[in-house]
Amino acid sequence: MSIDDKEQQAGVYDGAMMVRLLGYTRPYRASVVGAVALVILSSLLQLVGPLATAVALDLFIRPGEVEAPVSRWLAEHWLAVRAIDPAAGLALVAGVYLLTLVLTSLVLYFQGLVMQMMGQRIMADLREEIFAHLQRLSIAYFDRHPIGRLVTRVTNDVDALNELFTAGLVSIFGDVVLLGGIVLALFWLDWRLALATFAILPLLLGLSIWFKVRARQTYRRVRLKLARINSFLQEHLTGMSVVQLFGRERATASDFGHINDEHRVANLQAIFYYAVYYPMVELITALGIGLILFYGGGKVMGGALSLGVLVAFLQYAQRFYQPLADLSEKYNILQSAIASSERVFGLLDTEPTIADVEDPWRPESIRGAVELDDVWFSYEEGEPVLRGVSFRLEPGETVAIVGHTGAGKSTLANLLLRFYDVDSGVVRIDGRDVRHWHLGDLRRAIGLVLQDVFLFSGTIADNIRLGEEGLGDAAVEEAAREVHAHEFIARLEGGYGAAVQERGSGLSVGQKQLIAFARALAFDPRILILDEATSSIDTETEQLIQRALGRLLAGRTNLVIAHRLSTIQHADRILVMHKGELREQGTHRELLAADGIYARLHQLQYRDTRSLG
Ligand SMILES: Nc1ncnc2c1ncn2[C@@H]1O[C@H](COP(=O)(O)OP(=O)(O)OP(=O)(O)O)[C@@H](O)[C@H]1O
Numbered sequence: 001m002s003i004d005d006k007e008q009q010a011g012v013y014d015g016a017m018m019v020r021l022l023g024y025t026r027p028y029r030a031s032v033v034g035a036v037a038l039v040i041l042s043s044l045l046q047l048v049g050p051l052a053t054a055v056a057l058d059l060f061i062r063p064g065e066v067e068a069p070v071s072r073w074l075a076e077h078w079l080a081v082r083a084i085d086p087a088a089g090l091a092l093v094a095g096v097y098l099l100t101l102v103l104t105s106l107v108l109y110f111q112g113l114v115m116q117m118m119g120q121r122i123m124a125d126l127r128e129e130i131f132a133h134l135q136r137l138s139i140a141y142f143d144r145h146p147i148g149r150l151v152t153r154v155t156n157d158v159d160a161l162n163e164l165f166t167a168g169l170v171s172i173f174g175d176v177v178l179l180g181g182i183v184l185a186l187f188w189l190d191w192r193l194a195l196a197t198f199a200i201l202p203l204l205l206g207l208s209i210w211f212k213v214r215a216r217q218t219y220r221r222v223r224l225k226l227a228r229i230n231s232f233l234q235e236h237l238t239g240m241s242v243v244q245l246f247g248r249e250r251a252t253a254s255d256f257g258h259i260n261d262e263h264r265v266a267n268l269q270a271i272f273y274y275a276v277y278y279p280m281v282e283l284i285t286a287l288g289i290g291l292i293l294f295y296g297g298g299k300v301m302g303g304a305l306s307l308g309v310l311v312a313f314l315q316y317a318q319r320f321y322q323p324l325a326d327l328s329e330k331y332n333i334l335q336s337a338i339a340s341s342e343r344v345f346g347l348l349d350t351e352p353t354i355a356d357v358e359d360p361w362r363p364e365s366i367r368g369a370v371e372l373d374d375v376w377f378s379y380e381e382g383e384p385v386l387r388g389v390s391f392r393l394e395p396g397e398t399v400a401i402v403g404h405t406g407a408g409k410s411t412l413a414n415l416l417l418r419f420y421d422v423d424s425g426v427v428r429i430d431g432r433d434v435r436h437w438h439l440g441d442l443r444r445a446i447g448l449v450l451q452d453v454f455l456f457s458g459t460i461a462d463n464i465r466l467g468e469e470g471l472g473d474a475a476v477e478e479a480a481r482e483v484h485a486h487e488f489i490a491r492l493e494g495g496y497g498a499a500v501q502e503r504g505s506g507l508s509v510g511q512k513q514l515i516a517f518a519r520a521l522a523f524d525p526r527i528l529i530l531d532e533a534t535s536s537i538d539t540e541t542e543q544l545i546q547r548a549l550g551r552l553l554a555g556r557t558n559l560v561i562a563h564r565l566s567t568i569q570h571a572d573r574i575l576v577m578h579k580g581e582l583r584e585q586g587t588h589r590e591l592l593a594a595d596g597i598y599a600r601l602h603q604l605q606y607r608d609t610r611s612l613g
Pocket residue numbers: 143379380385403404405406407408409410411412
């Protein structure tokens with residue numbers, strides 16, 4: 001909502017923004033120069049037609065006393081012109097007229113081509129830049145910015161910017177050149193008639209301003225409603241199973257109906273203004289033409305003006321009013337492009353809060369010691385999630401972390417991997433503050449298997465390898481065999497080449513878990529963090545996972561966030577988190593004997609699982 005509101009306020013022309021935007025044309029300077037040259041050329045060519053008409057009328061069709069300045073100029077500079085046979089002269093002028101038309105079309109074609117090609121290149125550049133930047137941003141940024149919005153930045157907003165380059169700037173420049181040329185031509189032909197032509201401009205201007213303001217408001221409203229439709233769709237399509245499970249189809253459809261209606265109404269309003277504006281422009285244009293006809297025609301009849309000039313004026317007037325009427329719409333394009341660029345640059349200017357320090361620590365080898373020293377942390381200011389947590393893991397040790405939901409277990413993993421930074425205290429790996437580590441090295445040293453396994457669309461092998469080229473097919477299969485994932489993968493149609501649908505929807509929870517194990521094993525980290533899935537799985541898969549786990553944990557420092565007793569069995573030691581504090585630690589027996597939180601948790605959570613004996 002907030003961003004949409006901001007968009008409502010945005011709209012002040014911003015020079016600095018414009019300069020920054022134009023910076024993107026720098027790699028394509030030749031295209032810019034070419035486009036500008038072609039625009040000027042096409043504007044000049046468009047001036048020729050009416051002048052040619054005047055010459056044809058004055059010199060060949062109806063030679064008389066009064067002549068257009070252009071005809072007089074031609075006769076002075078090319079003396080032979082009066083001697084030409086009128087029929088031949090007429091053919092000559094018609095030929096020139098036709099030639100300029102053909103040339104204009106050609107120039108317009110190349111002008112469009114050059115600008116579109118440049119616009120497309122700039123868009124591709126921008127999208128790449130935005131995506132690269134998004135990948136650098138800290139996880140905290142993605143907590144606060146809905147994915148739908150970010151997707152809009154990369155797609156729609158960049159599209160709007162393209163309009164600025166292709167439809168906006170260059171064509172406005174072209175219009176200005178053309179208008180300037182016409183004004184000069186009109187004054188040259190007859191300054192009094194020129195003033196009469198401009199008499200309707202205040203009317204046209206007033207109408208344009210009215211339209212500009214109204215159209216912008218309604219256009220914004222349409223986009224606001226469209227954004228609402230999009231986010232509603234995204235949310236409900238993702239959550240379709242919940243909608244159907246609880247039989248919410250009817251209610252959801254009616255909600256959608258409301259939003260859809262609002263969008264329709266907003267669109268109708270926008271259409272109304274367009275429907276009024278363009279006929280009004282026609283009317284005012286007709287008024288202008290009528291004025292020229294009346295005033296100029298009178299002068300022609302009185303012998304004060306040549307017929308050629310009058311006809312040229314009528315042609316010019318059409319070409320003059322049209323771009324003026326279009327300007328207000330182009331201004332709107334410009335405005336929305338500027339609003340888009342504001343949002344895009346806002347994103348590009350967001351610095352990642354978590355980045356490498358200067359000259360970061362890049363160890364040759366990693367032992368795998370983990371230490372938290374009086375760590376305090378909060379996602380939201382003033383709501384600490386970890387309160388003075390301290391513990392150590394010796395290299396090669398396996399420690400289980402247990403605790404109620406929301407106790408802060410997954411948060412520990414986030415801090416070790418430096419997805420977030422501590423508020424106070426220190427997290428150390430091998431005795432070094434993680435904030436001094438090279439981020440890439442740190443994250444390569446630590447493997448993480450998440451509660452909710454994320455699979456990308458692609459093949460099974462792709463999902464184990466994750467684009468790491470050093471991992472050949474043999475290494476992938478080896479890793480899969482080790483964690484007992486090979487059996488089920490081999491049974492899939494296509495084996496390792498089997499396609500994984502988005503988010504791995506074709507696989508069971510246990511299968512996804514095993515793929516995640518294979519992935520972690522293939523990357524062979526010194527330290528492994530396992531955030532176990534809370535959901536219960538069947539006994540067979542459970543046994544499979546436990547066997548795989550044994551292999552995965554071997555020879556590493558392991559921090560296992562455990563929800564199942566069977567997993568805790570692997571641990572040397574157990575840490576008990578409670579409301580952000582580390583409250584108990586020891587072996588299973590010690591903790592049971594202490595009869596504290598662990599003992600209660602054990603009773604509640606694990607009593608159904610088979611006993612440790
Ligand atoms: N990205 C986030 N932004 C804000 N608050 C968060 C975020 N992630 C977690 N929290 C809050 O921090 C607290 C600890 O969350 P955490 O995920 O560490 O719990 P957990 O112990 O892993 O729970 P579970 O067993 O359910 O996985 C919770 O109160 C949670 O609401």
